[in-house]
Amino acid sequence: MFTTYAPLVVDGLADAALIFFVAVGLTLVFSVVRILNVAHGSFYALGAYLSVVIGAFLAGRGWPVLSLAALVISPLAIALSLGPLLERTMLRWTYGRPEALQILVTFGLFLILEDLQKLIFGVQPYSQNTPMQLLGTSRIGGIVYLNYQFLLIGLALVVGISLRLLLKRSRIGKLIVAVVADEELARTVGIDAPRVFVLAFSVGVFLAALGGALASPTIGVAPGLGAEIMVLAFAVAAIGGLGQIEGAAFAAILVGFARAGAIYFAPEFQPVVPYLVMVAVLIVRPYGLFGSVGLRRI
Amino acid sequence: MFRYVFSLAVVAALLPIGVPWLAFVFTIAVSKGLAALGVAMLLRGGLISIGHALYFAIGAYAVAFLMREAGIADLLLLLVCATLITTIAGLVVGAFMVRYRAIFFAMLNLAISMVFFALLSKLYYFTGGTDGLRVATPTILTIQLSRSTFDIILQMSVLILMIASALLIDRYLKSPLGEALRAIDSNEVRLEYLGVSARGTIWAAYTVSAGLAGLGGAISAVAIGHVVPEMSYWTVSGQLVLIAVLGGIGGVPGAFIGAFFLELVQTFAVGLAAEAWNAIIGLSLLIVIFFLPEGLYGLIQRLERLRASPK
Numbered sequence: 207m208f209t210t211y212a213p214l215v216v217d218g219l220a221d222a223a224l225i226f227f228v229a230v231g232l233t234l235v236f237s238v239v240r241i242l243n244v245a246h247g248s249f250y251a252l253g254a255y256l257s258v259v260i261g262a263f264l265a266g267r268g269w270p271v272l273s274l275a276a277l278v279i280s281p282l283a284i285a286l287s288l289g290p291l292l293e294r295t296m297l298r299w300t301y302g303r304p305e306a307l308q309i310l311v312t313f314g315l316f317l318i319l320e321d322l323q324k325l326i327f328g329v330q331p332y333s334q335n336t337p338m339q340l341l342g343t344s345r346i347g348g349i350v351y352l353n354y355q356f357l358l359i360g361l362a363l364v365v366g367i368s369l370r371l372l373l374k375r376s377r378i379g380k381l382i383v384a385v386v387a388d389e390e391l392a393r394t395v396g397i398d399a400p401r402v403f404v405l406a407f408s409v410g411v412f413l414a415a416l417g418g419a420l421a422s423p424t425i426g427v428a429p430g431l432g433a434e435i436m437v438l439a440f441a442v443a444a445i446g447g448l449g450q451i452e453g454a455a456f457a458a459i460l461v462g463f464a465r466a467g468a469i470y471f472a473p474e475f476q477p478v479v480p481y482l483v484m485v486a487v488l489i490v491r492p493y494g495l496f497g498s499v500g501l502r503r504i
Numbered sequence: 505m506f507r508y509v510f511s512l513a514v515v516a517a518l519l520p521i522g523v524p525w526l527a528f529v530f531t532i533a534v535s536k537g538l539a540a541l542g543v544a545m546l547l548r549g550g551l552i553s554i555g556h557a558l559y560f561a562i563g564a565y566a567v568a569f570l571m572r573e574a575g576i577a578d579l580l581l582l583l584v585c586a587t588l589i590t591t592i593a594g595l596v597v598g599a600f601m602v603r604y605r606a607i608f609f610a611m612l613n614l615a616i617s618m619v620f621f622a623l624l625s626k627l628y629y630f631t632g633g634t635d636g637l638r639v640a641t642p643t644i645l646t647i648q649l650s651r652s653t654f655d656i657i658l659q660m661s662v663l664i665l666m667i668a669s670a671l672l673i674d675r676y677l678k679s680p681l682g683e684a685l686r687a688i689d690s691n692e693v694r695l696e697y698l699g700v701s702a703r704g705t706i707w708a709a710y711t712v713s714a715g716l717a718g719l720g721g722a723i724s725a726v727a728i729g730h731v732v733p734e735m736s737y738w739t740v741s742g743q744l745v746l747i748a749v750l751g752g753i754g755g756v757p758g759a760f761i762g763a764f765f766l767e768l769v770q771t772f773a774v775g776l777a778a779e780a781w782n783a784i785i786g787l788s789l790l791i792v793i794f795f796l797p798e799g800l801y802g803l804i805q806r807l808e809r810l811r812a813s814p815k
Contacts, residue, residue, distance in 0.1 A: 242607055244554075244742070299794060305606050306552035310749055311793055313742045317786030324779050437618050437738050444611045478622040484615040489600060492608045 213349055214466055220355035222462025223362030224421050228435055229442035230369065230454045231413030237449030238386055238406035241297060242305070244312040246414050247436025248319035249284060253415025254422040254431060255323060256280035258332045261422075265336045273336045277422070281415030289408025297407065298400070316432070324429055331428035338423045358420060365413070366455050373451070382406060414439075441484040447497025456495065513663055527659045529767050531727045534666045537763030538720035540747035541673060542713030547745070547753045548677070549709060550689030551605065554741045555613025558597075558620050559714040561736030563590045563721030565624070568637040568731045579642040579661065579726065586722035587715050594714020601710055602703040617736055624733035636732035639725050655727075662723055666760065669716065674756045676712065685709050717744070746785070750792050752799020761800050 232246045257280040261273030296315060300308045341353035373379035384392040385402045393399050418435070425431075442461050446453025461480045468476040487495060539560045546553055566586035570576045576585065597616060604612055624631045631637065641654050649657065676682045684705040687695040692702045725731045734740065743766075751762025766785060773781030796803050 242610075296790070304550070305610070306547060306550070306745075306749075307793060309552060309554065309610065310745060311790065313746060314786040314789040314793070316742075317782040317789070321780050321783035321786075329779075433737075433739055437614065440611065440614060441618075444615070448607065474626045474628075477626065478619055481615050481618040481622060485612070485619060488604075488608065488612045488615060492604055492612075 212347060213351070214463075214470055216351055216355055216359075217469070218463035218466035219459070220358045220462075221466050222459040223358040224417060224424070225438060225442050225462055226362045226455055226458035227365060227417030227420065228414050228439040229446070229458055230366070230451055231410040231417070232439045233443045233446065233449055233451060233454045234369070234413065235407055235410035236443070238382055239293075239297065239301075239403050239410075241300065241308045241312065242448070243410070244309055244436065245315040245319055246312075246410070246439060247432035247434070248316055248323065249288070249411045249414035249432075250418035250421075250435045250439075251323055251427075251432035252284050252288075252319070253281045253418030254425075254427045255327045255332065255418075256284060256415075257419035258334045258422045258427050259327070261334050261336055262332075265334075270336050270340060273334065274340060277337060277419045278416070281412050281419050284415040285408050285412030289411040290404050292411075293404045293407040298403075301403075316436075320429070320432060323432070329429050331426045332422075333426050334423055336423075354423060361420065362458075365416075366451070369451055378405070438480055441480045444494055445484055445487045447494025450494065450496040453494055453496030510667075513667055517660070517663065527655060528727065529771055530764075531655075531659050531662050532724055533763045533767040534662045534760065535720040535724035535727065536744065536747060536766070537666065537760035538669060538723070539717040540744045540751070540763055541669070541756065541759035542716035542720075543744045544748035544751075544753040544759045545673070545677070545685070545709050545713045545716075547748055548689065549685040549706060551706065552610045552745060553613040553713075554610050554738060554745065555615070555617035556713070556717050556744050557736045557738065557740035558613070558617035559590050559594060559717035560721035560724075560740065560744070561617075561620065561624065561731075561733070562593050563587065563718030564725035564731040564735050565631070565637070565721075566590065566718070567722045567725040568639050571640060571642070572637070577640075577643045578646065579644050579658070582642055582726065583665075583719065583722050586725075587719045590718020590721070591711055591715035594711045594718075595707075598707050598710035598714065602706045614738055614741070617741060618738060621733055621736040621738075624736060631733070634733060636730055639729050639731060641729070642726060658723075658727060662727075665719070665723070669719070670756045670760070673712075673716070677756070681705060681708055746789055750789055750799060752796075752801035752803075754798050754802050754805070758799050758801035761804075765800060 228246065228250050231249075232243060235241065235243050235246070257273075257276050260276040260280055264270070264272040264276060292315065296311060300311050338352060338354045341357060343350050344353055344356075345351075371379075373382060381392075381397050382402050382405075384395075384397055385399045389399055418431075438461075442457045443454055445460065446455070446457035461483060464479045464483060465476055468479045491497075539556060542559070543553060543556050563586045566589045567582050570582055570585055576582055601609060601612065625634050627633070641649070641651055643649075644654070644657055677685070684695060684700050687700075688702055688705060695702055695705070721735065724735075747762040747766055748759055749762070750765060751760065752758035765788075769784060769788070770781055773784055777784070792799060798805070
């Protein structure tokens with residue numbers, strides 16, 4: 207019993223962890239900046255590319271251990287460079303405009319970033335397995351697990367909990383909540399709302415790129431990656447309720463297990479599962495499992 | 505507005521004589537223009553669908569299945585049946601869609617189209633999986649023509665279809681049902697007070713828009729001779745919205761202007777900068793959104809008014 211289902215549980219949780227990083231980024235950006243960012247998947251792809259390239263470079267120079275550091279440093283670099291830049295030049299224009307327009311602006315951004323990525327990294331697939339080899343495997347109950355999977359699960363927990371603490375306990379979190387609740391009032395009491403937007407958007411970019419970087423040892427990095435993860439992140443964020451961080455965590459686990467389960471029992475249906483769940487949830491509860499019409503976000 | 509449609513028609517009619525390879529570009533542009541017209545209709549009601557590639561793909565696959573399973577080979581019959589099938593699909597899905605607005609409408613459309621995409625790619629024995637299905641050259645009035653002659657006839661038929669649907673949709677948008685659609689965007693509650701059913705209005709528009717997208721998909725299936733699951737991918741849906749907004753949703757010609765612009769840019773960009781054509785399209789989209797909120801059609805109209813106004 208245990209030996210049959212334990213790998214499924216680990217696979218499901220590891221998959222959930224990877225989805226969680228992207229989905230929670232999307233949901234955070236939506237809840238603060240109020241924009242459904244269609245270009246979110248592109249940051250994931252950029253994170254994956256950059257960490258693979260830097261990781262391979264470092265491993266080639268005899269510093270394989272540093273390729274683990276590259277998994278965190280490259281998303282940070284992407285968030286610091288692209289986050290403020292894109293928010294200031296592009297997103298700011300769309301605040302308060304119709305949703306259709308906001309979605310389209312980010313779709314335009316998505317198209318540009320996709321081509322930029324092709325121009326920089328080419329169209330050939332990349333992959334790396336140094337991080338996985340470094341961490342090795344462990345044998346529990348006669349089954350061999352990749353330690354990397356445990357690292358993913360641990361990191362997802364850390365990110366989830368620190369986001370929660372950041373929003374509920376820290377000063378900056380309280381400022382964010384104030385701006386989300388009532389931007390006008392927040393401005394009148396002297397809160398720098400534009401800075402809050404830049405920060406929230408950049409954190410969202412970081413989370414997407416981090417998801418990509420951490421996923422890069424487990425997948426082939428090739429064009430189309432961003433578009434693929436985009437819809438998955440959408441699905442997870444929608445299932446959990448847009449703007450709900452706990453919702454995103456719950457939905458990520460749900461979808462992670464559904465996907466892992468599908469791989470075990472009906473592999474050909476693995477790609478359908480997240481969207482079937484999404485359709486089912488949206489039909490019954492349009493605002494997602496954790497969302498509701500009047501509920502305060504975050 | 506019909507000046508645009510007719511001048512386009514004249515240009516199109518001369519294409520196969522002057523530049524034969526542009527005839528194919530024209531056919532594909534119209535097929536996407538029809539689908540984008542459907543999306544533009546919904547946008548007038550303030551509803552953004554990032555899932556209309558679903559109907560584009562249903563139309564395309566309907567053609568492939570009708571040829572393979574039902575043995576239908578006639579071009580006209582294929583287009584009519586495929587459009588009907590898609591319209592029925594739109595009617596059924598629309599019954600659920602009418603309950604949703606704004607971002608939830610967008611997301612449910614996306615979800616359903618992605619389910620369809622995943623099924624098309626995975627049900628290998630039925631749909632041919634990621635390889636897709638081949639579509640043979642249809643017959644015209646039981647006559648089997650050579651591919652090049654067929655292409656010319658297809659292009660002419662597509663031209664007629666474009667004009668016919670542009671006129672019909674223009675009538676529809678100017679009818680009470682079409683005007684009610686615009687009121688959905690401005691104030692749905694007041695519309696209901698007037699005794700008009702908001703859901704009924706959206707349902708009608710959704711069904712018509714699905715049918716248009718299906719017709720577009722059917723045309724492109726016949727023109728390309730191959731259908732693939734990617735036709736229902738979300739980026740295609742995004743592209744349809746892009747075409748609608750690029751062209752402008754103020755009038756029927758907008759969708760077609762947007763489609764021609766996109767296809768021409770794509771055709772020329774492939775030669776000049778193959779890796780960057782998406783970026784070019786993305787940039788033009790951003791420019792249009794920021795500086796020409798009414799799209800290319802709005803720009804043309806504004807220039808016309810400038811010329812017409814006395815100095």
